Amino acid sequence: MRVVVTGAAGNVAQQVLPALEQRYELRPVDLADGDLSDAAVAGRLVADADAIVHLAGNAQPSASWDELFAPNIVAVANILAAARKKRVVFASSVHAVGQYREGIVDSHSPAAPCCSYGASKAYAEAAANSHCYQFGGSAICLRLGACTPEPPALDALEHWLGPEDLQQLVIRALETPVRFAIVPGISANTGSRWSTANPIGYSPTQDSANHRHLVETATGWATCEGAAV
Ligand SMILES: NC(=O)c1ccc[n+]([C@@H]2O[C@H](COP(=O)([O-])OP(=O)(O)OC[C@H]3O[C@@H](n4cnc5c(N)ncnc54)[C@H](O)[C@@H]3O)[C@@H](O)[C@H]2O)c1
Known part of the structure; x- marks a missing residue:
């Protein structure tokens, strides 16, 4: 299978490319x-590709709409139009559902973004869904948590995604014959509110609890603080 990976110089791609290359x-x-x-x-x-892993974009949760519009809205629309019926794997984010502060969050949780960045990811999920419905395309949207070799902060423990799980997740997203799905991109973290139940056979094996002793900072990766009411 010929796979185009966009955003290949970025942090997420650098963790996933070694597995995809094989x-x-x-x-x-x-x-x-x-x-x-x-x-x-x-x-x-994407002309010669059989499938696309679309990781390119503005990955900053603090970004403004001016900064997000071209890379996270226009580029997503362009990728979908160019992909036609090819499988597209999208990098969504936990920020697409960042308003949920308690209870279980799963692949059926409706988008509830905590920031403009999260809203741009919710747009990508909706655009991918409508593309599949309207044009017979195929897309898997991965609501990625903190994609780092080790959990970067205490507030990332519940939505950390370890590199081995990230690799397995992207491979399952490329190879499972499901037309459209939203899949939590989270490791099997002890005590997490995130359900990793999914329709693509992703079965995480990493657990942030095993790295907790390495985490020194308390905050830095949680979904955004809610607006004061
Ligand atoms: N890093 C994480 O933990 C994390 C968590 C959730 C979601 N994501 C999402 O995963 C994706 C990758 O994140 P990352 O951390 O690797 O980001 P990154 O900033 O490290 O890499 C993004 C890459 O996209 C490229 N890019 C940006 N705009 C582009 C454009 N208009 N055309 C072509 N290339 C463009 C950049 O040059 C960059 O190399 C992003 O969509 C991000 O929103 C990342």
Whole structure:
């Protein structure tokens, strides 16, 4: 399978590419290959692909709409249009459901973004869903937690996604014949409110509890603070 990975120079891609290289004919692309907010560029970069792992985007939860519009809205629309019926794996985020402060969060939790960045990810999920419904495409949206080799802070323990689980998740998302799904991108973290139940056979094995002793900072990765009422 020929797989284009966008955002290939980024943090998430660097953790997942080694596993993908062993299974697929891989084409990693990043800004140096062209800006995906240009529809012609998106069309050119994915033309020969069988599937796309779309990781490119503005990954900053503090970003403004001015900063998000081109990379997280226009580029997503361009990727979907260019992909047609090809499988697209999208990097969504826990920020798409960041308003949920208690109770279980799972793949059926409706989008409830905690910030503009989270809203841009909710848009990507909805755009991918409508693309599948309207045009017969195929998309898996991964609500990624903290994708780091070790949990970066105490408030990331419940939604950490370890590198081995991230690799398994992306492979399952590429290979499972499900037309559309939203899948929590979370490891099997002890005590987490995140359900990892999913329809693509992702079965996480890493647990942030095993790294807790390495975590020195209390905060830094939680979904955004809610607005004062
Ligand atoms: N890092 C995490 O823990 C995390 C968590 C949840 C979701 N995500 C999502 O995963 C994806 C990857 O995150 P990351 O941490 O690797 O981000 P990153 O900033 O490290 O990498 C993103 C890459 O996308 C490229 N890019 C940005 N705009 C582009 C454009 N218009 N055209 C082409 N390339 C463009 C950048 O050059 C960069 O190399 C993002 O969509 C992010 O929102 C990341």
